Structure formats: C-alpha cells, structure tokens
Amino acid sequence: MSKSSTEGSESKWKEKRPSSRNVEREPGSWLASLGTSWRAVWQFDRSQFTSFQAIRCTLGFMLPLALGVATGQVTASLVIAVGGLLLGLVGLRDPSRTRARGMLLDSLFMALSALVGGITGSVGWLLVLVTGMWGVVAGVFASVSPMGLIVGLHACSALVVFAHFALTPVQALQIAALVGIGALFQTLLTIIPSPWTNTAPERSALVAIYQKLAAYAANVFSGQDVLQLADVLIQGQTTLFQSDTRTEQGKLFARLLEKAERVRLTLTILASSARQLTREQQREGGASDHLCRIMQASAGELRTIAQALHPSRHFIETSGSEPEEAIQQSLTELSMLAQTSGGKPEIERILPYCTALLSELYLARRLAVSWRDARQGWSLRTHFLYPRPPRLHLADPWSNLRANLTLQSSAFRHALRLGIALSLATALYLVFHLSADRGYWIPLTVMLVLRSDFITTFTRGIARLLGTMLGAVLTTLLVVFLQPSQPMLVAIITIAAYLMYSTLPANYAIFSAAVAMAVVFLDSFTTSQTVMTAAYRAIDTAIGGALALLIYALWPTWEQSQVPATISRRIETLGHYLDAILHLYADPGELQTVTLDQRHLEERLARSNARGSVRRMLQEPKAHRVPAELAEGLLEAADPLTRRGLTLEAYLRDHAQRSALPAMATFGQQVDEAMSRLAAALREGRQPPPLPDLPEALRALQAAARADKQAQDEARAQWNFLIAEAKRIVRNIEAIRQLLLQDSAPVDHLRI
Template sequence: MSWFRALKGAARSGLTVERKRLEPLVALRGAAGLALVIAVSLTLFGPAAAAGSAFGGFQAAIATFQRSWRPRPQLALASGASLGVSTFLGYLTGSHLVLFLPLLALWTFLAGLSWAAGPTTGIIASSNVAMMLVTITLPTTVAEAAGHAAVMALGGLVQAALVVLFPVRRWGAHRDALADALAAEADYARRLRHDPVAPFDPAPLMLARNAAALTPRQARTRPAQLHGTRGVAERIRPVLASLADPAVGVPAEGPERDRARELLAAAGSILDAAARAIRHGTPVDIPPDAIAAFDSPDLDAILSGPAKRAATRLGSLLRDVVETAGGTPTPEPRVPAFRRRLTARAPLRRTAPRPAPSAKTRPLHRPTLLQLLPVVVRAMEREVRAGASVSRYAYRVCAVAVAGYLLGNALPLGHGYWVPMSAVMIMRPDFSQTYSRAVARFGGTLVGVALATGVVRLAHPDTELSAALAVLCAALMYLLMRTGQLVSQACVSAYVVFLLGMGGEGWSQTVPERLVLTLVGGVLAMLSYALYPAWETPRLRTRLADWLAALGEYAAVVVDHYAHPAGRASPDVREALLKARDAHIAWQEAVDRAKDEPVRHRGLSNAAADDAAHALHRLGRVAMLMEAHLPERDATPVPAAAALADALRTAVRDGARAIRERRVPEWGAVRAALDAWDGEGVPDRVVRRGAGMLVESLEELSEALDTDDPPMSVESRETSAE
C-alpha cells in the first residue's frame, strides 16, 4: 500500500462516526460523580483545586469505561491515585527543566511499556502522563500541589464509590462475552448446514475465556449463569464440525445429511436461546421445533457410526448448556423426552448457597491489582529484551514527549505543554491507530474549541456556569465515546476549555494557541512513526511460523491420544488448543495491521499469506475433528498414531524454522509415517482419515509458500546449494 492510500485510509478511519449502542445510565453515573467532585472542591478549596479534582474524576470515569474484566471500582481507584502521584511529582520538578525532562522521559517510557500488560493499563498510563502536563500548571506551592494530588485521588474514590453504590447492569460485560460466544456457535451451526467446512472465528471463545478469569472476590459473587457454561460451549464447537463434515460425519447428500441439517438448525436455536437467557438474566425459552428435532424417534435409525456418536454427544452438551444457563424452559402439557433431559436438574438460584467449585468448574484466576504488579514488570522486561513493537513504541513516545515539551516551550505561543500532551494522547503502538487518532484529534479539537469559544463569547460564563458546561461536555463524551474518535475528541476539547476557564484562564489564553500546538503535536507523532516505525508486515513470516508451530503441537497431541488412550486425559489437549488459538489471534491481528501499512511485503505476498492461512485453518479444523472423537480410556490403542505424532512434532518445528528463514517446509517424514500406518489395522475410519487430512493440509501449506517472489521452491534451493 502506498503512503497516500495509507494516510487516506487512516484519515477516513479517524473521522468516521459509527452508530453504537449507548449506555446513558453509565454516562449519567460518571457525569454525576464528576459534578459531585467539582462541587465539593469548588466549595471547599476554590476554582483551581476544583479544576485539578475534575481531571482526576474525569480520568477515573474514563477508566471504568475501558474494556476490562476487572472490577470497575479498582480501575477508578488506580486511575485517580496514579494521576495524583504523577501530578505531585511533576509539580516538584516542573520548575526545574533539568529535573522535569528526565521525569517526563521516564514516565512516558514506562507508560509506553505498560501496553505490554494490556490496552486498559496502557490507556490509563498514557492519559495520566498527558493530564500531568496540564495539571502541574494549576498549583503554586508544594502544599497546594499535595492538595491537588489528594483531590485527584478523591475524584477516583468518588467514581469508585458510585460504581459500588449504583451498579448498572452488573456483570453485563461478562454476560455479553459469554452470550456472544454462544451466539457465534449458533451462527456456526447454521452455516454448517450449507457449508460443511465453514470456518469459525475463535475470537468470541477467546474473549469469553478472558472474561471468565476472575479475582477471588469476583469468583464469590458471580451469577450462577456464568458457572460452567463456557467450558461446555468450548466442547460444542468440535462436535458441530464433526457432525457436518463429510469426511468423518455424514455423507454429502442423502437422508443422513438432511437429518444432520435439522440437528444443526435445532442446535443453533437452542444456543441462541441460551445466549439470550445469559445476556438478559432470564429463563431459557427453547423453541419447540428445536426440541422436537432431538426428540425424534428416527434419530438412531438414520444416523450411524461417528455421525451418531456426534449427534448423541451434541444433545448431551446442549442439555448441559441449558442447565448451566440458569433457567427452565417454558412448560408445556406434554414434555418430550429431550425436554425432560434438558430440565433434569433445576438451575441454581442466585440466593442459594453454591457448592465448592470442582476442578472442572473452578474459575480461572485473575490476579488482584497488587498481584498484577510483578506480572506487569515481567511483561515490560520481556518487551525491552525482545525489542518488540511495544518497546519501540515506548522509545518513540518518550522521545516525542521530550522533544514536544522543548519545542512547545520554545514557540512564542504560551501553553507549550499542549504539544507533548497532544502527542502522547495520539500515539499508539501501531501505525493505523496513531495516524487516525492524529487526524481525529485535530478535527475534534477544531470542532470542540469552535463550539466552546462560541458559547464563551455569547454567555460569558462565570465559575459555576463554566463548571456546569464542563460537566455537560464530559457527560456527552461518556455517552458518545464509542461512536468514534472525532466525537470524543470534540467533547474533550470543549471540556478542557470550560474547565480551564473555571480555573481562571480566559479562552483567549488557550484556544488559538491550542489549535496550533495540537497540530504540532500531531505532526510530531506522525513523523515519529515514519522515522522509527515498528511495521508488522516484515513480521508476518514469524507470526505464520508461530501459528504453524502451535497448530502442529495441537495436532500431534490429539493424534498421540489415539496411541495412548489410557494415558493422560484432555488437559494437555486443552492447553495445546489454547496456545494454537493465541497464535491464530496474533496472526490475524498482525494481518489486520499490516494491510494498512505503507510497506511492501518481504517474501510473503498477500496471495501467499491468504493461501497459507487457508491451509493452516484446514490443519486446525482437522485436528479439531479428531479431538471430537478422542477415544475412551478403555479403547483399543492405535500404535501407528504414536509414530505419526512424533513425526509431526519434529517436522512442524523444522517447518516453522524454514518459514522464518524464507524456505519451503518439507513433510517427507510425516508422509512416510502415514504410509507406514497403512500396513496396520485401524479400528475407526475417523483416525486414519483425519491423519491423512492432516498431512494434506501441511502439503497445501508448502504449495502456498512455494512462490516466485522471492524464489522459494525446493528445487531452486537445491540448485543454489549445488
């Protein structure tokens, strides 16, 4: 992609306004907390302290809006406290350039590295640095600086208290994540009716897994509907695929295929009903047609073999989903057998005492904020040592903040801190977000400042009216922040103008300079990425190799279970599957970022990347189909599977290394192990057919990578070696 097209796409993305589901009650709660903080500070300490406390309350409320599975009060407290500490330290050194610049460099560098712990931590840390640059100009003495830090922390405390006292749809984000996972599987079941090899995006399942990781306090208070459903949903996906697949399920045409389509449609309806019940906290209302499909007496007569096993397993898993979803279907005079199975156990009431969770249902552990500190430190250390994109972003934002501060102070415009503040708020670890935010920030600043200036000139607001207008702008920002960057930046710009006006700075002292200085900060941010980039395009080969290595290990673990059915049970399969999904998500995110970068590919064209991804999708799908039919502990072992699993592990490691070195992987050893398998008896066609499809997927990957740009064929490599 050329620079012109990349910049055009980034500008369009930054200026886009989308229709999103609004949350007025949450926005009202955040605005009420901000108003309370400003009113108390204004009454007790005066306008300057009120302006400082308003920044703390404003930032703490924004922290509660971030996509995080942690308790919202903790985010508000952490945001307010960290902003207070930053402001106090900034004021102590602000009058001495030789002291303040090292502090600014250290603070921005650590804020940049904090993205290694996740976007929520990174956004809060970056916002704290940006607001510190503004708030250190408000106090005039050390005592006042300490007071400002205290009221900023108080703003976070007030927002946290409001979240506790007035919860809005508590556990709503966790419910949505689990419901989205079930809805995605329902959609997958319906697509399998028409396309038996339809792909499935694992992102909803991964999101649901992240939401299921809880702190000890959350684990004690989570609703019954969030107990165990995700684990059951994880097991449904391979069963759906195995029922629909022509290779190991039902034939492509005929009565069995028609019966499978009915079951898939019924499964989609039941999963949708469970998703609605979990999302809204209501009983599960299953459509009668869906129940009738699984209760049909001809189920056993039409299906046989692996398809019959898959259908039986699917019915059992759907019953578990309905039971754990926390509701009872609408009663009818005649209750079919399948409905009796669905309602065999009454769901747990929210007020009923819960038994101690078993090893299978115990929630995933999420560290508390104090426990998170060493985790974040280790993540930062890894980023610095690896020289990854996050560490490059940290160096970049550090240099821009220091250069912007010096440049802003050198310009004869006053309020030079707007330059580094704008740059820090704009910059993100990847190219497209940084450039789109730069365009959105300047456009939003222009709109917000123009509107605020018009209001100031017409109304000449006093301190109280300026405070009320600032709260109104903050409320609009909380309400519309998810609709687009342009809207949120416009609201923030107007908010800052009114807030500084309340603190005693006239609009003529801030508005004209702010437009120019914001533009300077945006240009610095954009130039920094052009001069010191962290392009994802050259790393696509590494991401592809990581995905292959993870998928190959997952496939090898599954195949090995056929050789040792009485050995270890599924935990190692589960662990390998999660690593494969993580690698898949990393590949997809890298591809999404790379397509917006103005960089030519280096040895992996778009067509080759798409074909290689298709081959790996097929590899993962075949391994999933074999996982759906893992043998019981008393099943007959398949000795040849052990040799194939060992060959897979070795060949995949070598293949991943070959991809990183721009060579085509070779699978001769895997093909030889498969040929040796044919001489032995195989008790189930799923095993041998699945093994053959694994090898075919690996060979398809090599064909996708055997391109002429640059030459990568095995023959050309052998010729060059001679």
C-alpha cells in the same frame, strides 16, 4: 423445520457462496487500510454505549466541582475534579470489584505522576527525560491488560498536565494530594453496591462474544469478523478472570466462555473446510452445501444464546428448535454422503467437528437459559477454567508484565517508540513555546493516538482531530450565544462529561469532542479567553496527531513477514513448556522451579508476541498476508494447550507428595516432538509431516493407570486428572494439525 425454510436457507447460501476464484480475501493496500480507518471513525457501536455506568462517573466528577463553585474554592475544586474526571474512565465495563482495584491503582499512579510532573516542570531537559520514561512505562502497561493501558495513559496525562504549571515541591505535593482526593472520591462511588449491575459486565462480555460468533458463522466466506471476534474473546477472558468465579453463576459464566472458545475453534476448522470444498467444485447439493447450512443454522443458535444472556430485564425465551434440527438434518445427510461420495476421506475428517459443534451449542444454550437461577438449574459438572494461584492464569497481569520486560517483546519495543515520541513532542512545545504556553496538548495527543498497529493509530488520529475540531466549534458557539455563568458552566461540563463517559467505548470521535468541550470549559474558570483556548487546543491536537502519524510512518512495525515465525515460536515454546511439566510428573523429586519458571516465561512471551504480531498484521496496508482465519485459528487452538499446562503446573505445586509416573515422560516427549513438527511445517510453508502417534501414547497412559492396581485413592485421583488433561492436549494438537491440513493454499501463503 419446514421445507420452505430449508429452501430459503439453501438459496441464501447460494447467493453468498463465491466462486472458487474469489474465496480468498483481497490483499490489503494503503488506500484500503486508510478507507477502513475512515469508516471506523463514523461507526457507533450501540452495544458499547455505557449509559448507566456514565451516571455514577459523572457524579464523581461533578459533585466536587459544584461544591467548589458554591463555596468559592474554585481552584482547589478544579484540581479535585480533574482527578475524578480521569478516574471515571477506568474499567467502565468491568466488574465493580475489579474496577475498584484498578481505580485505586490508578489513583496512586496519578498522584505520584502529578507530584513528579509538578517538580520537574521547571527543568526542561529533565521533563523531556521523565516524560519519555513515563511513556515507556505506559507502553509496557498496555501489554498487560486493557486496565493497564488506562492506568499508564492516565499517569502520563497527569505528569504532562501538571508539569505545565512548573510548581514548587510544596505546591506539587498539595496538587498531588488534591488529585488523589478526587480520584479516591470517584473510587468510593464505584464501591457502593448496585443490584442492577450484579452480573451485567460478565453477561455483556458473553453477549458480545456469542453475537460475534454468530456473525462469523453467518459470513463464512467473507472473513470480515475475524479481528472483531478475536477482540471480544480477549475482552471476555479478561472480564471473566476478574469476576468472582466461586459463585454458582460465576462458574456458569466461566463454562459459557469455555464453550464459546471451543465453538470458535470448531467454526474456524469448518469454515476452512467449506472453502476448500467450494474450491474443489463439488457438485450441487454436495458436502459444501451441507456444511454451509450447518454454519448458517449455527449462527441462529448462537444468536439465541446471546439473546438469553442479554442484560435486559425482560427476556422472552425462544423455544424454537429449528437451528438444532437443521444442524442435525444436515449432519445426517453429510454422513450419508460420506458413504457414497468420492471425497469420503475429506468428509469423514470434518464429521467429528460437526458433531462436536452440535454438542457444544446444545450445552451452551442450556447454560445460557439457566443463568438467572443457577442453583435450580440442571447439575453442572464444571471443569474450573481458571487454575490457581493467579500467576498460573493465562491472563495474569503481573506474569505477563514480567514476561514482556525484554527487547525480544514486540510490546516492549512499542513502549520504547512511545517513550521516544513523547520526549520529542515535549521537547517540541518547550523549544518553540507553541500555542500560548498550552503546547502540552501536543504530547497528550501523541500519547492517545500512537498505537502498536496501523489502523488503530490512524483511526484514533482522524477521530481525535475531527472530534476536537467539533468540540472547539461547539464550545465557541455556546460561549458566543450563551455567555455562561459559573453555574451554567458546571451544567455544560456535566453534560460533556456524561457524553465522554458513555461514548468512549462506542465512538472515539464523539468522545474526543466531549473531552475538548469539558477541558476548555474547565479552563474557562481560570481564564476569560475561552474561544482562544478552544482554538489553541484544536491547533495543538492537529500538531500532535500529525506527529504521531509521522512517527508511525517513520518507525512502523510491519508484521506480515514476521507472523509465520512468531506463531511457530509460540507453538514450539508451548511444546517445550508442556514437556517440562509432564517430565516432572515422572520424577517424584523436588519441583525444579527455576527451569519450570523459565519455560513458563518463555511461553508467555511467545504468546504475547504472536498475538500482537497477528493483530498488527491484520491491520497493515500490505499484500500477501497470512490468512486471518488461519492465524487466529492457530492462536485460538494454542491457548487451551497453555491452560492445560497451567492446570498441570498448579496441580504439581498443590501436591508436593506425588507418585512417580514414568509414563508421563514418554508422553511429554511425544507432545513436544509433535508441536515441534507442526511449528517447523508452519515456519517452512508446507503441510505438516506425520506426527508421533499421540492416541497410542494416550492409550499407553490409560494402560499404565490400569496396571497400577496398588494405587491408593490419591494416586488414582492423580491418574484420572492426568488422563483427562492428556485427552484435552491430544485433542487440541489435532486441531492445530487440522488447521494446517485443511487447505494447501493457505499454507502456501506462509512462505516468507
């Protein structure tokens, strides 16, 4: 690396590095949060523009509609097209196999909801009750996965829309069948294989993760990318869990995700160290500068990894090794500084993490450039990331659903709020007969706007209102100047549908405008008052959006005071879960499934509550929040421990005949005690006390394995597996401790 490039990097960091008084982020406020919502409305994320996927979805909606218009069967084709219209929004960026499964499930729920809505639509009080129940189900589904959220919303939409027509049971059954036909046709198009999207969803998810990691590393003091990074990591975990990890490329992508998670945790610890050293006013050219240069070079390496994974067919591999050399040089200088500096303990504490970061980046880059032909790449010793069966996976939807069916779940409490809000909105339009009998758009808007956190609710409310107004204006202009015929209506609706499918993940305002145009023009097949329909939709959307925002204001879910307790509970239950599993290795008797299942569900519930609580806290207009990086870092450090527990549980269930290993019980007790002490320190707002000597406990396990000289091959394999997992457990517990030890200032913020 040239001297000029090094000097340029140093000067850039000197410009970015704030004074010690400005290291922490300014607290949030109502005005700042509303400003964030307003800016988010206008943001267009080009990486989320689903242009290719939208073509197939548009065909699945347009073909039945065009066929119905051509044959004169307009009414039936409209109902079929509505089923296809909604189904096309399912899992636009998911692997095709997973998307097909989700669409089949969505088809079933939509047909059932259309049937129930058609039957109950003529009985007002029953419709209010059923709509509320459907809202609770949709809210609970949202806690399971992004796919579950879409399925729940579509079920509610079908119920509300077809309840408006107040059908007889026979008519309702016919409508449900037509909706199901349209949904199944859209699903059929998804099943058709496409060579161009073979691994695109997995690579797109990984590209987004590594790009956000690069942005996080490059802006170590801003903390502005923490929430976005957490979001793309969750999306990536979901996508990779749904993909086929049995293939060579599937294993490679799973390994890349694992590397990204380790890099993210290491960067969090180093970022906290960099801010601590800056506050301590180290002399120019000290440890803080070296650490900042390591972060800057890491950002360049992460961008190179993202480029290598990009779905584009044409990739020009960058062969430069400047970022790696810069990290190695700064690491060498940091090691020399540790031998002469007065802050030697602080520097020695972060040196292993710098070395680990260099190693993880090197391996990630080699994996990224070999994905195109995994079979001819270098040999991969893949630690399989996802244990079996599916219920023992961290993101298993049914296990998470079961864990959240309790009032102790924040997701379930939001589901109750959504159900009550939908009942109120339905009762409002039934009682007052709003908008010429088209008031069902009010509960639809409430359903789409109301979310569990402040900024998403207000962002969606503003975006939907502006988008619907824009769609109404465009619809009016097209009707006045074009006076479209039915074939022209099909063409206009097709264009609107394509915009809808391609912009949903990229910009919600444009998506809302496209939806408004498509729905109003669809209505124009059965009514001649297209301009009035557009006006009524805009009015009802404004009423529904205002109602959703009012309900959130009256029934908020402020989390800033709850976050320390929820994260502490997460760490504590995780320790209990690991202890329960490790004790079973000491007892060769039967597996106590009842006790283990209880610990398993408690841990899943605590994880769900903690993740939801932190996400909502980060978007609240409240002051004195827990620092974003500390909260997200603790959650990120806890997840690998959960995976260790799931892997250990899977091994237990797969090996019914196992040897008794008494040393595991002692190790489990010490793990549980360490996690309990960390949780207590977090809850009480203090630095953690000394922990049990886990490295010594690990050495005791290794000694027990060596002493078991009579062990058969299967027993030795079990020892090797357990020691490898124990090492990972100790490493991740130490990471949690380091996050709490990095700086006393963030811990002080945790006081309730």
